[in-house]
Amino acid sequence: MAARAVLCAAGFALSLYALHVERAHARDPTYRAACDLGPAVSCTRVFASRWGRGLGLVEGLLGRDSAANVPNSAIGLLFYLLQGLLGAVPGTAASATLLATSAASVATSLYLAAVLAFGLRDLCLVCLATYVLNALLLFLNWRRWRRRHHGRDAAPKRD
DSSP states (O other), X not given: OHHHHHHHHHHHHHHHHHHHHHHHHHHOTTOOOTTOOBTTBOHHHHHXXXXXXXXXXXXXXXXXXXTTOOBHHHHHXXXXXXXXHHTTOOSHHHHHHHHHHHHHHHXXXXXXXXXXXXXXXXXXXXXXXXXXXXXXXXXXXXXXXXXHHHOTTSOOOOO
16 A cells, blocks of 8 residues: 555656646746756656647647647546545455556556657656556556455455
């Protein structure tokens, strides 16, 4: 349970910071975030890009001003909140939901990492940190799900 709390708190904080950076840059285009270390290492450039909202997909489908074109960091806030809260809920449904949502987050992380490397040609340290957190949450959730399905005689443990 403590590991999940730390991972979710870190993910929530990084997502909140990313949202702050995006909004600060929208107000002041000269804004430079602490995670901007150079031209090819700039989280501000990534967050302000088309790929920083709606996973880079919504704008092309529904338009830039669509209500569904939310910042990726807002999606991250909801994800880490869900992972933290649902992690305290025992049961198979909670375990399956945690595993499915964290698997989706890792798939999304791989997609966005490819966009970073091959599309934007940027290194976003905040993004990379969230990708690592997502992989660690997937591991915790897989372990929890496996315990529930392969260790039914044992008392369920919380992560």
